[in-house]
Amino acid sequence: MDKKLLKKEAEELLKLLGEEDFSLAIEEGEDKEKILRITTASPGSLIGYRGRTLEAFQLILKLILSQQTGEWSPVLVEVNDYREKQKERLYRKLQRMGEEVLTTGKPVSLPPMPAYKRRLVHLFFSDSGNLTTVSEGEGEQRHVIIKPKENE
Numbered sequence: 001m002d003k004k005l006l007k008k009e010a011e012e013l014l015k016l017l018g019e020e021d022f023s024l025a026i027e028e029g030e031d032k033e034k035i036l037r038i039t040t041a042s043p044g045s046l047i048g049y050r051g052r053t054l055e056a057f058q059l060i061l062k063l064i065l066s067q068q069t070g071e072w073s074p075v076l077v078e079v080n081d082y083r084e085k086q087k088e089r090l091y092r093k094l095q096r097m098g099e100e101v102l103t104t105g106k107p108v109s110l111p112p113m114p115a116y117k118r119r120l121v122h123l124f125f126s127d128s129g130n131l132t133t134v135s136e137g138e139g140e141q142r143h144v145i146i147k148p149k150e151n152e
Contacts (some may be wrong), residue, residue: 001034001063001073009064010036010077019046033074036061043080051086055096055114074117074136087103087120094124097146107147112137124127 002121014022022040028033040046045093047054058077065073078084095107110121118135123135132149135142 001069001071001075003034003052004064005068006034006036006061006073006075009068010038010046010061013061013064014038016047017046017057029074031074033076035076035078035135038077038079040080043082045078045081051082051114054082083116089123092118094121095147098128100124101146101148102130105148107145110144110146112141113142116144118142121146 006026007024010024019042020046021041021042022038025037025039027037029033038046045053046057048056054077060077061077062073062075065075076083097110101108113121122133122135125131125146128149130149133144133146135144135145
């Protein structure tokens, strides 16, 4: 996907949302997705409650780009490093929960979370020799369960 098109459409969408004071940077992600980094004086209005506005903004931007290019483009929108901070907090929580599962031998169910967070959970435990993860549920109730690996 063309970075100029991504920047143009993101700027237009931000202006429609009433954002005036922002800067954009685009970089290449690990999985060849484009990462749109937005820096703004008022990140709360773009992030919303539990990141739901950010998720919606990202989806709308992807839909606009899809209409423009005729293909689905992987784009991750980051506002004032919100996702990175969330990821760090999540990893600390997962470390504690993993230790709990190992200590008790009992599975732990995480609360429902969006797909990108579930993916982070699976990746976090992917190299664990003693723990495994599985997603269960449908729609907004989809969640991850951390459990001990069964001996084979």
